[in-house]
Amino acid sequence: MSNINTKKLLTARFGTIDPGSIKDYISSGGYSVLQKALLMNEDEIINEVKASGLKGRGGAGFPTGLKMDSVKQAEGTPKYIICNADEGEPGNFKDRLLMENDPHQIIEGMIICAYATGTRHGYIFIRGEYLKSIRIMEAALEQARVKGYLGDNILDTGFDFDIDVHTGAGSYVCGEEFALLVSIEGKSGRATYKPPFPTTCGLYDKPTQINNVETFCNIPHIIDMGGTEFSKIGTDSSKGTKLICLSGNVINPGLYEVPLGTTVRYIIDELGGGVPNNRAIKMVQLGGASGPVIPEGMLDVKLDFAEMREKDLNFGSGAIIVMDERINVLDILKRIIQFFHHESCGKCTPCREGLTQMLIILDRFIEGTASGQDLALLDVLIETMSQASICGLGQAAPTAVKKVLEYFPEEFNSRIHSMGPVTV
C-alpha cells in the first residue's frame, strides 16, 4: 500500500542530484525525453499529453493537452509559453521545491511543449520572494543554453526556443493568469475579464500557453512512458500523481507525492504521522487560503477531480492544512479574509468592497456583537463575491467562510448577540 501511495515521479530525483548541475540531471536520464520528443511531430506530442489525461496542477484542472492544442491551432505569432511559478497561495511550497531540487525537469517540460505548439519564446514567472528559486532557475537556464537545449537550432533540429525568468513584485494576484500576463507586459498586476482566454489572446495579445510548474514537470514523464501508460496512474477522472504540501498540526509536515485518488485521511495519518498528541482534528483546509475547509468526518474524500466537484470541494494546487481542536475557527477565517483583503487588486467592486465588509462583519461575530442580519449579509456577500467577481481571487476568497457556515454553523450561530430584524 505505502509503496503505491508514495509513487515518486516528479520528485524522484529530489536529493539524488545536485540541482546546480546539469550533468547530474543528464546522467539520471534528463533531456533524453527531449531528444525523443524532437523526433516526434507536434501532433504526436499533443496526442500523448491528451491520452495521459493530465489536468493542470495550478488549481483549475483544465486538460493540458486541450490547452496545448488550442495554442497550436490559434492564429497569430509569436506564440508564448509561460510557466506560472508565482506560488503565493498560503500553504503551498511545491513549486519552490520543484525549482530548488530539479530545475531542469521544468525546463525540459517547457521545451517539449514549446516545440509541440510552435512557440519560440518562454517565460518563467517566479514569485519575487523566491530568491533561491530565481537563482537556481537562472543558472539552470544558462547551463541548458550552453548545452544547446535552449537557444537557436536546438540539438541541430532547426528548432529555436529560449526562456526568460520574470520575477513578480510581491503581489499574490499575479498568480492569476491575466494579472500575470499584464505584469510581464510591465503594467500593474490586475485581473481582467475572459474570454478571450490566453490560449488565443494572451501575452501581448498573442496565443499563450500558461501552466503551473508542476504541470510542466509531468510532460517529460508522459512523453517518456507514453500517455496511455501515464493514464494508468490515478483514477478515472484524475490521472497521474499530485504533489501535496502538508502543513499545520501534523507530526511530519512537508512535501509528498501521491497518486491521484489518495484520500486526505491517508495523507494526514499515514504520511503526515497524524496530529501531535493525538489531538482531534477540527478542520482541514484543502488547496490553500482560497480553498474549502472540511470537518474531520469528511477526511475520506479522495484527491479526485470528479469526487471533489460532486461534493462542491476542490484540492486546488495541493495544500492540505490541518487544524486541530485548539484552533479558533473565526480567528482563522479572519486571517484568511485579511490576507485576501490585502491582496485584492481592487479592480472589481465585489472583491474590493466585499472583502472590506466581510472583515467588518467577521469582527462583529468575533466581538460577540453580531446579529442575525449579519448572518444574512455574510450569505449575500459570499454569493455576490463568488458569482460576480472578475477573477478567481474574488470568486474564491470567501470559500472558507462559506464552508464554515456549511459545516460548522454553530461557530457563527453561537456568537449572535441578538437576532434582530432580518431583511434579505
Added chain:
Amino acid sequence: MKMVNIKINNRVVSVPEGTSIINAAKEIGITIPNLCYHPDQEVKANCRVCVVEVEGARTLQASCATEVKEGMVIRTNTNRVRNARKTVIELMLANHDMNCTACKKNNQCSLQEISANLGVRESRFTNVVRDEEIDTSSPSIERNQNKCIKCGRCIQMCSEVQGLGILDYIGRSDDVEVKPAFGWYLGDVACVACGQCSVVCPVAAITEKEDIERVWEAINDPEKFVVVQTAPAVRVSLGEEFGMEPGEIVTGKLVSALRALGFDNVFDTNFTADLTIIEEGHELLQRIQDGGTLPMLTSCSPGWINFIEQYYPELLAHVSSCKSPQQMFGALAKGYYAEKIGKTPDEIFSVSIMPCTAKKYEADRDEMSVDGENPDVDVVLTTRELGKMLKQAGVDFNKLEEDEYDAPFGLSTGAAVIFGATGGVMEAALRTVYEVVTGETLESLDFKMVRGLEGIKEAEVDLAGTIVKVAVAHSLSNARKVMELIKDGKAEYAFIEIMCCPGGCIGGGGQPLGGTDELRLKRIDAIYRADKGLPLRKSHENPAVTQLYEEFLEKPLGEKSHHLLHTHYHSRKH
C-alpha cells in the same frame, strides 16, 4: 455580416457576430444597468453591475464583456442576477458619500439612477467612505474621491483619447484611488483642464469647478453692468440639459434664457470668432509672405494651448498670436465697449458661457487683462452650469420664445458658428483667405474634406496658383501626432487647426454629459445646419466686424489689435 441566434429572457434574437450581450439586450428593449461600460471605450468590466446569467456558465457574466455565441441562452432578470446587482450597488454605496441631495450631480448621477431602478433604499453594509479632502487645486476641475466608484472611465478618456494619462489607479484593494501620479493635486500636474474626464464620470467624482454663485452676485449687484457671451457650440447642446434631442439648435431660446436670468447685454462669441478669422487669416498671410514660422497653429482652444505650453513648448512659435474668441470678446468688452457706453472697465462684469472647462483657466491667465488688474472675462460658466443656473431660476427653457442678440456684438456669420466643430476654424479661415487672396468669390463654401470625426484631416487649396496644404486635428492624442510631424520636419502644411476635445468644442469638457461619438455627430450636424441657415457665411462679410475696424481697430494686425486681440505664450514644461 454573420448573424448569431440567441435567446434573451426566452425571446429569440438574431444579432451580428461579435455583439456584446449588453448591446444585444438593447436591441430588444432591455436596458442592462451599467457604470463602467462606455460605448466608445475599451471594455473594463470592473463595476460588475451589468452581470447576467448565461446558461452553462459557472458564474454570472459581465454583459459588457461577453460576446454572444450561437445558441447562447441569457437571462437578465432572475433573482440571482437581481440580488448580485443590488449587492454590488450597495457595496458601492457603502464606500460613497451618500449625501445625494447636496451633491453636484444630484439627478444626473448614474449610480443614483441605477440604485433607484433596482429598488435599493439603503446599503445594508457599513459606510466606510474615508472623507478625503476634495481636490480644488485646478481652476477648472474638481475631484472628489469620496464619490468615486473606481470605474476607470476618466482614466481611459485621459490616456486613450487625450493621450495624457494624468489620472490612473493608485494602490490596491480598498486603498484603490483614481488620482494623478503620487497622489499629487490636479493643479500640480500637467493636466490641461480639458474636462473630458468630467464628461464621462458617471458620478460626481470629477466635475467642473462651479462658479454659478459669483454670477448671481454680479447680476444682483446694482453697481455691475453684466454682459454675457455665448460660444458657438452651446447653442447646439444646451437643449440636452432640458430633455431635448441632441442636435437641437436653441440659439434664440438661449438668448431669451440669458435675458430672463438678468444679464444686461446678451452677446455672441461668434462675433469675435469672425474677428478671429480676420486677424488670424491676415497673420497667416503675413507669415507666408514674410517667411514666418510655418505651419501656423490655431490658438482658440485653451486645452490645446495648455497642452503645447506643457508638452511641446519648443513649438510655441508656431501658434497664432491671436487670442481665443472668448478673450478677444473680453478685451473688447472692457477695452472698447465699456468706453462706448460710458462705463469704466471695472463696472463691467463679463461672463462667458462655454462648452469648455479649460476656458476657466484661460480667463484666469495674467495676460488676459486689458487694465492689468481685472480679468477681461470675470467668470466662465460651462453649458452644464448654465443649465443648472436656469433650473435654479425656475426658467422653463422649453417654453421660452426665441430672441435676438444685442448689438454691437450680436451679429455673426456661419463661418463663426462652425468654430464649434472640428475643422470649423479651418473652413472659416479658408472661406476668407481664399477670397482675400484671389479676389474671387468662392463657388462652394463647404470645405467637406475638413469636416467629420476622422482624427487628422488634410486638404489642399489653390490660392491663385499657390497650392496651400492644411490639416485639422482634434483630441490631444491626435495633436501629439501632428506635433511629432512638425518636430520631424514632416508637416508640410501652412496652417493647422487643433482642437483639444474630440469632435471640437461641441465635444467640450463643459458640455452635457455622455461623451459619445453618437452625441458628437448629432451636435456637429446641428452646427452645419446652423451655418447653412444664416444669410452671411463668411467672416469678412460681417458688417459689424467691418464697422469695428472702421470705428476703432483701424486694420487687422494693427496697433490696437496687437494690444487687445493678440497675446503670447510661454513654456510651462514640468
